[in-house]
Amino acid sequence: MAQSASAAASPRLPWSTRLDKLQRRVAPYLFISPFFILFAIFGLFPIVFSMYLSLQVWNPIQGLGTMRYVGLENYVWLMDDPWFWRSITNTLWIAFASGLPQHLVAIPLAFALSRGIRRFRHPLTAAYFLPFITSAVAIAIVFQTIFGTQFGILNQALMYLANAPWSAWLFGGLADGLPVNWLGRAPNIKPAISILVWWQFFGFNVVLYAAGLATIPRDYYEAAEIDGASVAQSFFHITLPLLRPMIFFAVTLTIIGNLQLFDQPFILTGGTGGTGQAGMTVAMYLYRTAFEWLEMGTAAAISWLLFLLIGTLTLTHFYFFGRSGLETRG
Amino acid sequence: MKKILVLMLATLLTATVALAQTTLTVGVFEPHKTHVDAVLPQFLANHPGVTVEVRQLSFGDHHDLLVTNLATGSGAADVVVLEIGFIARFVAEGGLRDLSEPPFNADQYADQFVGYAWRQGRTADGRQIAMPTDIAPGTMYYRRDHLEATGWDIEDVVASMDSYLEWGRELKERGVFLVANASTVADGLVRANIPAGDGIYFNAAGEPQLNSERFLTAARVAKAIRDEGLDAEIGAWSNEWFEAFRQGTTATEMSGVWLLGHFRNWMAPDTSGLWGASRFPGDLLVSWGGSYWAIPNQTPADKLDLAWDFIRFLTTTPEVQLDAYRNIDAFPAMPVTYDDPMFAEPLEFLAGQQARLMWATVAEQIPGVAVFPGDVIAGEIWSSALSEILNEGRDIHAALEEAQSLIVRRIRR
Helix, strand or coil: CHHHHHHHCCCCCCHHHHHHHHHHHHHHHHHHHHHHHHHHHHHHHHHHHHHHHCCEECCHHHCHHHCEECCCHHHHHHHCCHHHHHHHHHHHHHHHHHHHHHHHHHHHHHHHHHHCCHHHHHHHHHHHHHHHHCCHHHHHHHHHHHCCCCCCHHHHHHHHHHHCCCCHHHHHHHHHHCCCCCCCCHHHHHHHHHHHHHHHHHHHHHHHHHHHHHCCCHHHHHHHHHCCCCHHHHHHHHHHHHHHHHHHHHHHHHHHHHHCCCHHHHHHCCCCCCHHHCCCCHHHHHHHHHHCCCCHHHHHHHHHHHHHHHHHHHHHHHHHHHHHHHHHHC | CHHHHHHHHHHHHHHHHHHHCCEEEEEEECCHHHHHHHHHHHHHHCCCCCEEEEEEECHHHHHHHHHHHHHHCCCCCCEEEEEHHHHHHHCCCCCECCCCCCCCCHHHHHHHCCHHHHHHCECCCCCECCEEEEEEEEEEEEEHHHHHHHCCCHHHHCCCHHHHHHHHHHHHHCCCEEECCHHHHHHHHHCCCCCCCCECCECCCCCECCCCHHHHHHHHHHHHHHHCCCECCCCCCCHHHHHHHHHCCEEEEEEECCHHHHHHHHHCHHHCCCEEEECCHHHCCCEEEEEEEECECCCCHHHHHHHHHHHHHHHCCHHHHHHHHHHHCCEECCHHHHHCHHHHCCEHHHCCECHHHHHHHHHHHCCCCECCCCHHHHHHHHHHHHHHHHHHCCCHHHHHHHHHHHHHHHCCC
């Protein structure tokens, strides 16, 4: 680097050559600079600033000049904050309860779409994908109506099932618990949110797995069929092992996405987190701390703790499943 | 001498021209624009050359934007409306002009307003940061049809909390709920009988009061309502809530007087004539909402006079206050307006009841409640504790003690 710089400045070369050399060296950096400039402003600065902010006490209404350095006080305070731990538990609960079924349903469904009902594969995949590209807020508002206690369609349906002669033998036991107060009772809020999140995102996983299945050569299935393997056998012994890299990828996305849940619980619980904060996720707690209670420093600390949690869980996932997933691929 | 005169004339001219081009921006939430637009011509008639630009947002967006604007020190309108619940956030936090100081000298108007409304716009250290424009005496709306069916008289129902519950038991036998949510009754109870100088959640010294008898009683009454199955367990402002009013499955609702406008305009217009309004059970005096006008610190100095003129026009002009009542159901904060014939008008929606006279009496009796910066978070913690008591059967004492310590934690600095 130092050498080439002195060469460029060498007086023996003509002016135009030197200019040419200089622009050749600088031009690439100029061309990629827009990204770095924008990243520095909108990516790097907020990250560094929130790190700085997490060590301060700051009420935004009082203006930028009122920040006060408190060291790790925000972190220490959060460590024994009951609401923070509750929001962590909620987030993990919902992430697991909505995440696991997504994959348990998406994999067989993608398999069925690619092997069985191939005629309707594309329209069906599109239909499953539709919730994913619909606004989370719109979906949450519709689900709020579905989950209504007195007039909600879900309770109406359950009530019908519990009382209709043909279904009473199966659902009759539910009658005593109806109508279910889905969004008002603490034990029901997390399941209600999980149902919504599951419904919204399993289609995305179906698309991922369908793409993964397309990379598995047909020969394997044909060979298995000739050897007399059943559909179940080829699913468990061909599809699943070969799909592992895609499962690994999809689960990673689910972990990251589900731990940042915000819109769905926010709308469903009317922005409060519901009874006993049963539906308050970490992202919601962070938002409320910052913009409702105006404790910017504490909120910044929450965001870093959430980052740590996501990082730890993702790395754990990598450690246990990442290598083996890639090995199978190889 | 002549030179100086010319110079003075020139300065005066420039000043006039500058004034002539002034635009005043006004930030409001729904439905204030309706009222401001209606009375604006009167204001502009006395302020030639001024243009007023009204920016209206939804209730939540308006206040969120204001927080952001005050935080960044730019972008706020020159004059803004604030709802009482948000006043607490701005009290003692800075961001709004002290209207007690010159050139405003707002204190001269103190006597013209309902006492509690005036005091709620004031910080503990005596800065008037907002001018009251409308207030909301608490009232209980009830269904006349259910009252007649049970053969009760409304005065007997509201005689005490016990008689109110007694009526609820009779309603239950007919498949009608007494109230949409028991927590509404508790929220009414904690807003009444507050010692002078105290706030809803804090005493005058700034200590949280959640483990006090006032909160314990409120929680006990609400729990009795819930345990006996007298409430529909419906959250406010949900589709279920609107539906309950339309179908008449709940017999009463406690709220500010403003709920009437919502009933009449969109929530349950078909139920006109079926409703009545009364005092709270046990004759509790409760304030339930209200709006204020304020000037952000960032409003440029050359607009302060105009901004203040505008606020005075809206808040201290009795005719304009009455217009606000007509236009957007905003109950005036100036007692002098209560003698207007408008207050004696029978209200069609309430089956011809002259409810405004009753509300005016209530308004003038409501004692002052102090406002504290921690009110927002304390209110949150209280309603959370209450919902655990009502929905999850948590012990009242334990839940409120925990809430108390949560608030102490929260207001640590």
